[in-house]
Amino acid sequence: VTGSRVTALGPGGEFDRIRAIWKRLGDRVVCVGDDAAIVTIGAERLAFSCDMAVEERHFRLAWLEPEEIGWRVGASALSDLAAVAAEPHGMLASVGVPPEHAGDFLTRVMDGLGDVAATVGAAVWGGDLVNSERVVIDAMVVGRAARPVSRSDARAGDGLWISGRLGAPHEAVAAWLAGGKPKAVTRARYARPIPRVREALWLAGKGATALIDVSDGLVGDAGHVAAASNVMLRIIAEDVPVHEGVERWESALVGGEEYELLVTLPPAFGHRQASEFTERFGLPLTHIGEVKGGHGALVERNGKPVELPQGFSHF
């Protein structure tokens, strides 16, 4: 086991707590703060990550089919591997359910976990099933990271790019929370997010300097890259691609659980390369700003800085 560094995290109470814990653990901890831990075991460089989702905190049973609940948790963990440009191999899933959900519901949750793993060539290796008052799912993923990309090497002058189109998961949740139903098009993006694994490996091959998946919201995750790389990320709000069905542009900037890739690329990477990406993956790759000297994420709209919440809070 090699490596031993703690990447700087952006602002926020959750990150303060994480910092306190890693500090306390001292020598007993290696390689944290990036989306996934990168560890060398023997001849292999591996990436590990885990994501836990709890009923009523991360999702509501009434919103989703059991397969979608499993899919979402699996996708979120696999997206962490994409975020370090690792190739997923396997998944372990610990699931807690109340006794009345231990039959068909549980099997369908595992089905969703298995399905999303299969889309990126990974298999379910095992797990743990326990009795719990609330549904709780923890997906742990393992990948190979031959050439990992961290979030800490963005350089002034790099371009800032985003895959896909943003805002849909945020507006789906907002619709449910308002007592309504989301549009089919935003619901679908929330229910079955796609871990951008192949896209990440391609971007790594094109010289990506920093990579992160948008789980805390574009502005929040840009803040993490800025903090880790010790630079400023300037985002041009009107250039951020908004998903079909999204009504407020702010949703694309602050909405979490997108699992799209935010990537910094050398200036030589331009629109010709972005077209190649789109042709290959059927997905836009959009220039939304640049890396500059300074600190934090700066959002500009119509040439003026705008203040937006930095980070995504669960309901």
Next chain:
Amino acid sequence: VTGSRVTALGPGGEFDRIRAIWKRLGDRVVCVGDDAAIVTIGAERLAFSCDMAVEERHFRLAWLEPEEIGWRVGASALSDLAAVAAEPHGMLASVGVPPEHAGDFLTRVMDGLGDVAATVGAAVWGGDLVNSERVVIDAMVVGRAARPVSRSDARAGDGLWISGRLGAPHEAVAAWLAGGKPKAVTRARYARPIPRVREALWLAGKGATALIDVSDGLVGDAGHVAAASNVMLRIIAEDVPVHEGVERWESALVGGEEYELLVTLPPAFGHRQASEFTERFGLPLTHIGEVKGGHGALVERNGKPVELPQGFSHF
């Protein structure tokens, strides 16, 4: 990734559910049913396992210090690596806590996880922290398994051996559930179980044919070995070593969460080798029966079969 087999599990509703899930997952799952999944990635043969513990189902906050809660979950996962004779390298921990426990309590839980990992040479590689109504902890562990021992290769004629002394965790929980306080000596065994990693590697080197850690209770776990190996395990109840402070011999046979090693060894392994084990690890290794043709776990006391519950249920 190689391998693809599902080990037979013993009887019980939980195992019926696990069987149903693995069947449904079909090709999307590899290598489950043993204590840990054994997977070959590139040049490395690795072992993975995870264990989830939920407040009020697996432990009560009033019973344990936060460090002990973390230690126990970590020990349980690391013990799964011991059970396949793998050498632990790292741990990921997902922890859900209510907001009032997100400070000192959480840090102390992580301290316990880090401490038990350090005792077996493993480090904490990362994790996930989430907001949850009840405390929930999932520890995922990664080890190297150069020569894994499964639970499925016990052969008629092998001796049946157990490390340590049993019954203490069961009686500690029984005391709490009865509204009292456990004795210090049984409480200590419950609060800080020891993953028998070095002991397992030594036993593997001595030709262990089947290995399992006692998490479901001696009789229950013997049933798993019997089912997986397609043999009968005969246990001589009066030979099972009872821990100091334990009042009922049955506690040693049915009590779970012991994390001692139940191992089958070729007939050539005798008391001289067991003494060597004790000298090396300061722990008894006791002959408690043998492997025979047949099915299931047979418990005899004073030469007569006795019926005991096969398996450990959480309160």
